[in-house]
Amino acid sequence: MKNGFTLAEVLITLGIIGIVAAMTLPAVLASYRKKEIEVRLKKFSSTMQNAFNFATVDYGPIQNWKYPTKQNDADEINEFMFTYLFPYLQGIKVCESGDAKCNQFHENFTGHTSNIMPVYIFSDGSCFTMVIGGSSADMGVATIHYWFDYNCAGKPNKENEDIFKFVTRFVNNKGTLFSAGNWRTYEIQDRNTLLEYCKTSDTGDERGSGSCTRLIEYDGWEIKDDYPWIR
Known part of the structure; x- marks a missing residue:
């Protein structure tokens, strides 16, 4: 009676395990990444909306706030953030526009190194930057655009894969x-x-x-199978 496996049997078994792992591991990692993105997108959305809601209670209607008057001015954007939003954002720090690392973050967001804006980093490793621009007759003030990177310094630094866009729109009486x-x-x-x-x-x-x-927001912060940029 044999008391154990032969070397050949062990090697065959290990080979089968390796093949199965190679086939299943990418799918497991992709599923984990999707879930991480979903959770962080939803968290960012609710965190920012809550910050605006709390600031509105303390400072009144946003139409009356001191709003940045220049489209891409780092000092004015920082003043807006520090005054109205930072008090309600836990675990966040600013990465100043003069910091080379922050310049790289901004380049990841926008694809260029001009008009470098501050980058705001959360304790979970996600970050965002913002620019001012866009208006119409039915808006009290201009629109704020946000680029949110769920893993900040991590790759691939591509829109719709780890960088996602948000917007704040201030509509009169709404x-x-x-x-x-x-x-x-x-x-x-x-x-x-x-x-x-x-x-x-x-x-x-x-x-x-x-x-x-x-689209992800519409789907209840879920990345569906037909989402074209994450597999």
């Missing part, structure tokens, strides 16, 4: 809306439309830029 997407997509309520725009988000179409984040 309060403050913090939403996924941008000023062209945040009101879209049809999933098929969002999905088609998301598929073309790398073409430069403004409707595509931000539509992927809006």
